[in-house]
Amino acid sequence: MADIQYFSGLPEVGVVPRAPHAGPLLQHVYEQEHGRGGFSGKVTHTYHLYPPTNWLPGETRHLEAWAPRWESPLRPLGGIHHALGVAPQEITDVYRGMARLVANATCTMNVTAPRAPMEYFFEHHSASMIFFVHEGGGTLETTFGPIAYGKGDFLIIPKGVMHRFDLAPGPQYYWMYESFAGDPEKSEAPTTGRFLTHSQSDYKFPRSLATVNESGRFEVISKTDDAYTRRVHPTHPFDVIGWRGDYLPYKFAVEDVRPLVADRSHVPPSGHTIFKLPGCYLCIFTVRSVEKEGMWLPFFHRNLDYCETLGYHFGDFFSQGRRAIVGPGMVTVHPVGLPHGPKPSALEAFMSGRRGEIHDEVAVMADFANPTRISEFALGLSHPDYMSAWSGYTASPKFAYDPARLDDVRAIAERLAGARDGLRPKGE
Numbered sequence: 292m293a294d295i296q297y298f299s300g301l302p303e304v305g306v307v308p309r310a311p312h313a314g315p316l317l318q319h320v321y322e323q324e325h326g327r328g329g330f331s332g333k334v335t336h337t338y339h340l341y342p343p344t345n346w347l348p349g350e351t352r353h354l355e356a357w358a359p360r361w362e363s364p365l366r367p368l369g370g371i372h373h374a375l376g377v378a379p380q381e382i383t384d385v386y387r388g389m390a391r392l393v394a395n396a397t398c399t400m401n402v403t404a405p406r407a408p409m410e411y412f413f414e415h416h417s418a419s420m421i422f423f424v425h426e427g428g429g430t431l432e433t434t435f436g437p438i439a440y441g442k443g444d445f446l447i448i449p450k451g452v453m454h455r456f457d458l459a460p461g462p463q464y465y466w467m468y469e470s471f472a473g474d475p476e477k478s479e480a481p482t483t484g485r486f487l488t489h490s491q492s493d494y495k496f497p498r499s500l501a502t503v504n505e506s507g508r509f510e511v512i513s514k515t516d517d518a519y520t521r522r523v524h525p526t527h528p529f530d531v532i533g534w535r536g537d538y539l540p541y542k543f544a545v546e547d548v549r550p551l552v553a554d555r556s557h558v559p560p561s562g563h564t565i566f567k568l569p570g571c572y573l574c575i576f577t578v579r580s581v582e583k584e585g586m587w588l589p590f591f592h593r594n595l596d597y598c599e600t601l602g603y604h605f606g607d608f609f610s611q612g613r614r615a616i617v618g619p620g621m622v623t624v625h626p627v628g629l630p631h632g633p634k635p636s637a638l639e640a641f642m643s644g645r646r647g648e649i650h651d652e653v654a655v656m657a658d659f660a661n662p663t664r665i666s667e668f669a670l671g672l673s674h675p676d677y678m679s680a681w682s683g684y685t686a687s688p689k690f691a692y693d694p695a696r697l698d699d700v701r702a703i704a705e706r707l708a709g710a711r712d713g714l715r716p717k718g719e
């Protein structure tokens with residue numbers, strides 16, 4: 292029955308042989324393996340019109356000071372919270388303008404605000420990358436096909452995947468997370484299953500292969516640690532006529548995160564985790580209902596194993612209160628061990644029972660395992676007054692010393708001793 296169709300067990304697009312490393316097609320095209328785990332992990336095979344190693348002899352060379360802010364020296368964080376201002380937009384491209392903010396041994400956070408087109412193709416040989424598009428959009432051209440992206444999208448570019456950003460007109464602003472020790476894994480908890488807070492079906496992999504058969508001078512820049520190397524090919528590198536495998540770039544829209552909420556308690560940040568990386572986890576705080584009876588703002592906390600970074604995309608920034616220092620595009624860095632939590636005016640609103648209906652906000656949190664350091668570039672963006680964001684706790688009479696406070700709190704506690712949730716089972 293000729294009309295019966297099948298999926299294969301691995302995604303495949305275009306012209307591929309019956310199996311990897313097998314079949315007569317391999318006498319006519321050039322197979323290349325993109326493989327993790329030393330030939331035993333995730334893998335994709337691409338089939339090329341020309342050999343992938345057809346670089347021009349004598350054209351390969353190291354590039355000095357190619358992306359200097361990406362290699363910004365790192366300093367210890369210490370016990371100070373930082374709020375990093377928006378990085379300046381410069382007339383440069385995605386990678387030459389890349390700037391490191393913080394890093395630990397296995398992960399980093401960076402920022403870039405490109406204005407110029409990429410005149411080259413790029414390969415990161417040390418890390419897989421997760422981009423978050425705070426502003427802008429365009430097309431991510433890859434070996435496996437193009438991915439159109441826009442504001443609020445994550446772009447995942449696994450280690451070694453050749454690509455180029457084609458920017459749409461207008462401002463562009465991206466945060467970029469590097470993972471040196473493994474690819475991002477979808478976060479799943481046994482208690483919530485495969486579809487909260489998002490589904491793997493929300494990942495969009497390239498499927499439109501646009502094979503280019505073109506001659507010229509095509510530069511590829513690769514990054515290995517802090518070394519940048521250029522090579523030149525005489526044929527367009529996107530000469531792929533087919534591919535098969537599960538090692539692929541993809542996009543993921545923040546809109547597709549359906550967050551956990553708890554009517555009668557407060558979901559901790561880890562309940563909003565979307566990706567796990569070695570030495571880092573990445574969370575999204577997105578638009579969601581306000582807790583009905585539980586605490587609807589963050590509790591004071593000190594994170595004893597992770598340095599917290601929070602990139603503010605848009606919204607109310609519910610813990611900021613009226614005297615907000617932090618605005619869209621900014622990043623806060625809360626080091627290991629140092630307490631933080633709601634700003635005074637937000638806490639006052641909570642204590643007086645002023646509850647909204649919706650947390651109308653999006654922020655990206657990446658928490659880095661200790662020890663994490665901050666770059667000189669980031670220190671140059673640091674807002675000098677951020678530690679004073681909590682100054683209401685010393686300035687406001689509501690929080691100031693009161694000799695009667697101990698007795699007052701004891702009396703309140705006695706009065707509330709029998710308090711129960713309104714949403715509890717009736718008759719219990």
Ligand SMILES: [Fe+2]
Pocket residue numbers: 592594599625631
């Ligand atoms: Fe925190």
